[in-house]
Amino acid sequence: MTEAGKRYSTISILLHWLIAALVLVQILLISAHDATEGPMSREFVQIHKSVGLAVLLLTLFRIGWRVANPPPALPATMKPWEKALSGTVHVLFYVALILLPLTGWAASSAMRREIVWFGLFNWPLLPVGGGRETAGALMDLHGIAVKTVYGLVALHVIGALKHQFIDRDTVLGRMVPFLARRP
Ligand code: HEM
Ligand code: HEM
DSSP, X not given: OOGGGOXXXXXHHXXXXXHHHHHHHHHHHHHHHHHOOHHHHHHHHHHHXXXXXXXXXXXXXXXXXXXXXXXXXXXTTSOHHHHHHHHHHHHHHHHHXXXXXXXXXXXXXXXXOXXXXXXXXXXXXXXXXXXXXXXXXXXXXHHHXXXXXXXHHHHHHHHHHXXXXXXXXXXXXXXXXXXXXXX
């Protein structure tokens, strides 16, 4: 098989889909928080914080894994601007997947709100002061990072569909294990 016909490593594929699923879970948890009241509603935010911090750890591990296991070469049929755009979207994804949990973590820290990670232990707070005002500014950044992720997902999915149905190349199969490999 040519280099361009190869897939990402199994660990990279698992991390890709696990993190994508957890981002979706995060949005569902916030919707559940918005739709409920009282202790139940606060519990959804607690779980949101724990899952978000897990995404931070998984993303840091993923970046380390990627450095040690670079992806196979892209198809030679891809134009330089397509490679540049896809690379930029991927880098921005990593930046957003770090900034999102970091801003949430920093906002909770500014409010001195305890984070009990999945009920197991107290997650350390960051040395961020400033109380409500700082927390509000950090949550604004959290919201901007979320919107950035939405925009990136849209570009990313349009790109994936273009590869699969217009270019009809091997790109989607690099990340979707059950797709038939194309020569
Ligand atoms: C992948 C990670 C994360 C994603 C995708 C995510 C996503 C979101 C979204 C979509 C909202 C609603 C924003 C809005 O209504 O404008 C939100 C709110 C919030 N997030 Fe996150 N978040 C993540 C990580 C975190 C972390 C790590 C923390 C804290 C440790 C956190 C704390 C919060 C809080 C406190 C809110 C406001 C909840 C409320 O309305 O009271 N988030 N997040
Ligand atoms: C929240 C959702 C998602 C996130 C955060 C995300 C993030 C990423 C990132 C960071 C990469 C780059 C991997 C690397 O080389 O380091 C990537 C690659 C990829 N993603 Fe996603 N992704 C998401 C959803 C999706 C969806 C829904 C699809 C399919 C429709 C998809 C298909 C792909 C494919 C095919 C690649 C490999 C591209 C290549 O070969 O260069 N992703 N994704």
